[in-house]
Amino acid sequence: MRSMLPVLTFCVGLTAVNQVMVALAPLPAAAGLRSKVEFALEHADDYDVLFVGSSATMYGLRPEVFSEELERLGYPQVRAFNLGVGGMGSFEAAQVLRQVLDEEPARLAWVIYEEPLFDPLLWYPDVHNPRYVHWHDGRSTLDAIDALPLVGSPPGHKQEQYAEDWLGRFDWRRAVAKEHLDLWFWRASALGRGPEILDEFLGRGPAAEPSPEELAMHDGWVNIGLDVQPGVRQAHERFMERSGEWTQRLAGITAAEANAGPLDGRYDLPSLNSLLGDIRAAGAEPLLYVAPRGVASPQMASLAARGTAGEVLRFHLPERYPELNPLELRWDFSHLNAEGADVWSRLFAREFARHLDATGAAALRR
């Protein structure tokens, strides 16, 4: 037993300092994730409703307009925060949301969550990008690995890479699982985060973008027309050049949704149930929606039909929400412009009020 004592103290020293290092490692700044999450954590008690989703949510939902419309419909003083972040998939969003829920937000009554597809594939060629690393806490990593058997094929551009991996030779999913475990290790050990920790310590870290003032002013909504990222501008120009394709896209959505069958075994229900459970455990109610991103979502159609997750608001359906589809409301194929955001936010408020009326659920927790 005495010979094990140094091993034991080694583990204690390792764990203690590691926890400090992980806590000191700043959140990834990319796409405004850091400033949004930090703001949400700091103001967790200020909001009744939390929108969680991708850039379609970030640019498309204006909490102030949403609240204003709700008030008009008889639900006054509902404060909402837009926690949408560009490129945020379901596992990342769930991990970010859990961080906020861990703060036990006092007022939070509703978590409105965008299209939980739970795709466990790592699409970016640079797997060790800070955002992938960040969402790989132990639980999310295991959830993603558990979901791998549900995936039919790997991303085309990574097939060769997985085939060359000695694990991937047996089954490409093992190579993906290895990537997930690798990312977990990076996160758990704060591997390579030293320069960022030092910069943070010396107050030389990157400026928060969007700033807390901007986030407070619009409750997390970002005006896409004022976003200076080159990709945003390029997407707009591409859309303007090929705007004729928009109508075809809408027709494609209708066709794809019409063919949606029952929810097949490929959907990650355990991750969804776990997410919904966490939201309810925090005293809030979940509501799922599909953003008007110009793409079909047959899995959400099947999920809605199954009814497991309650109502799914499917704003991408052109025939159900034609007011969201005029060209002048769009910035690009995936995003609404500021005017479109106004329209969608009001529409969302109306659907939300209807949902509240229909379910008899309390709008607020006061």
Place this chain on the structure above:
Amino acid sequence: MLFVEFRFLAFFGLVLAACWALRHNGARKTFLLLASYAFYAAWDWRFLGLILLSTVVDGLAGRRIHEADEDDTRRRAWLGLSLAVNLGILVTYKYFDFFAGSLNALLDWLGLGSSLPILDLVLPVGISFYTFQTLSYSIDIYRRKLTPARSPLDLALFVAFFPQLVAGPIVLAKEFLPQLAERPRWASVDARAAIVLFFVGFVKKSCFSDALSPYVDAVHLAPDAVGAAGAWLSAVAFAAQIYCDFSGYTDMAIACAALLGYALPTNFMAPYLTRTMGAFWTHWHITLGRWFREYLYFPLGGNRRGPARNAANLFIVFLVSGLWHGAAWTFVLWGALHGLFVAAERTRLGAGLTRLPLLPAILYVNLVWMISMVIFRSPTLDGALTLLGTMVSGGSAAPEAPPIPPWLGPVLAGAFALHVVWQRVDLSRRWASLPGPLFGLIMGAAVAAALPWVTADPAPYIYFAF
């Protein structure tokens, strides 16, 4: 497979466990040999043949030299075979293209026209290191300082022992082969000291050397754009980088060998705190200096044939040492520069350099080293001269000059602290002798504190290229 890669840690963990589980010395050595070959094959299995060829030739030559006893002709013939094969391999793979290219350029310049073929061969990793080791075996038998290895297995393990196979320390047969006679005992292994040494080596390479390398690389990619401050900073950074890189590797090699029960010689002793260039070379890459002293400098006559011959001998040794590092004129010039300084320190005129007060003396050594390392690091002579010109003339940086990373200062300070404090205060020994639980606690904390500074994509060791 770099020592700082996690797959090496896994590999070494398995080898360590298996080695100590094997009770029979022969089985242990066989396993270690196979592990060493596997380690080398992870780089490039094709060059295993060269190691085997060296082993077979030296095994045969060593035995024949020993058996020839009084027959000097036969002894010389077998030694000649060993030298021809080992140096032949080295020259073919490392120097042929350099000499052929230089000769082609010279003949073209003379208008004679020439087209010696360029072989474009891949340089087998570690070839300069294991070739020198195998040469020491046959030369020492020839000099009657060593008897042949008891078994081909011992010789093969001496040549291929994986901790030091690819970048030293350059072990002499006479110091390693006796260690193979009996199975090492775990009780005689100072495991804590070895763990500390391994950790320090890991930190030197992964946290310091790899952090400094991108800036140094960027400067040498665009020497024209760099200003004086950047050029000086990159010279300081490279001095720190190469120390952390090479001594870090050596620390880990010595530590791995120690954990397996074998002792490897020291290779570094705070070289940047020495006061003369002559002393520097007894503190930097000590085993290479020792090899050259024993197998080149002494045979040339050393210092026994008068000051002029001594200076010439020193110059020759450093010129060859420059070439040992790499097949390029930059290395030749680098070696010549060191030869000049070391030789000059032994003349009446240069003796003043050896009597400088402590700080100016250290400054002198570091200045010579840093400036010479600009030549060493530069891919071309032109690039080296450009950087040295900027350092002297104080030119300003162009807009495209690589930016100086903000964390360069802390990293250099950390490297300096490791170099000075660690070796001068002997923290390694003090740490290792702490009570077990405290030792474990500090080691755990140190590992966790180091991990955020580990570079996930480690660069190959600089000396692997030699």
